[in-house]
Amino acid sequence: MSGCAVADPTRNQFCRDAAAASHLKLISLVVILATSAAGISAPVALARFFEGKPLYARALLLIKCFAAGVILSTALVHVLPDAFAALADCQLASRHPWRDFPFSGLVCLIGALLALLVDLFATSHAAGEHQNYTPIEFHEVSTKKAVNLEPEVLVAVGCHAHGGNLEVVVDEGEEERLAKFKQRMVSQVLEIGIVFHSVIIGVTMGMSQNQCAIRPLVVALAFHQIFEGMGLGGCIAQAGFGLGTVGYMCIMFSVTTPMGIVLGMIIFYLTGYDDSSPNALISEGLLGSLSSGILIYMGLVDLIALDFFHNKTMSSDPRLKKASYIALVLGSTSMSILALWA
DSSP states (O other), X not given: OOOOSOOOHHHHHHHBXXXXXXXXXXXXXXXHHHHHXXXXXXXXXXXXXXXXXXXXXXXXXXXXXXXXXXXXXXXXXXXXXXXXXXXXXXXXXXXXXXXXSOHHHHHHXXXXXXXXXXXXXXHHHHHHHHHHHHHHHHHHHHHHHTTTSOHHHHHHHHHOTTSSHHHHHHHHHHHHHHHHHHHHHHXXXXXXXXXXXXXXXXXXXXXXXXXXXXXXXXXXXXXXXHHHHHHHHHHHHHHTOOHHHHHHHHHHHHHHHHHHHHHHHHHHHHHOOOTTSHHHHHHHHHHHHHHHHHHHHIIIXXXXXXXXXXXHHHXXXXXXXXXXXXXXXXXXXXXXXXXXXX
8 A cells, every 4th residue: 555655765675675575475476375375274073073963053153253253343343444545545535536525435335235135135035945945845754754654633733724833843943944044154255355355465565665555564464364364264164065066165265366377477577567647546445345234244144144043053042242352352353353454
């Protein structure tokens, strides 16, 4: 990011070392790739190992609440302030239309509304499909249960399709399928939002030639990717994807930031494109605002509200609700502390 104030020329000459910056960026590729893979793989691997065990559902819920805190903090403490700063830079602050309107807030709002739109369309589509499928499954379930039911019970169920025990089984099955579909959609949209800002971070770092800025950024990004990977990994684990989809989503998260760094390095060496130029600041500000809007919506609506107000396991266990809130606060705190360095 540009600084329009007069800087110390000696420090500026020392920091802008292209060879040292390139060496640091090559090291960062390995470090960030390893930490990203470790962060997202740990919850997924643990979930598959402990699946079916008594504490599985509770542990997964705590991981997901920690994830929600990480993601919300990422959006509000890291991505959105950087987007505001980029569009408020002195190179843009005096130019039309950037001086006339808070575009960061507007684009953040657009990102949240787009996430809501995707949520509404996907949920409506899923509900419509399951409504059409219910009579077929009702017949299948009633056929399977017919062997074990008394004739009188069968007559009662047949005459009162809206009452009886069998309807409860079907309704719970439909509710469970809709919940699973929702969790899968949340995981996919969440990864899209995370990929957006990971690319921005990577490209910005790849184009930078300031070794003084890159050195602390590598360490901060390593922890950033671990925490964020744990958050996304917890959501993926709870969604119950197949092995191929899980592997694909884990690989995409792991390689996105390193690929962004490589892309930034290529852009700089081919064009000499300056990461502090007005066009770069506009791109960084708008994309950052959009991704932060998506992450804020996903964190508040699809993660926090869904678990704290609509999760039966948490509602029936006050101690679990308190532990989940503590996990949420810990996730937010751990990610917020990293803002001291990056």
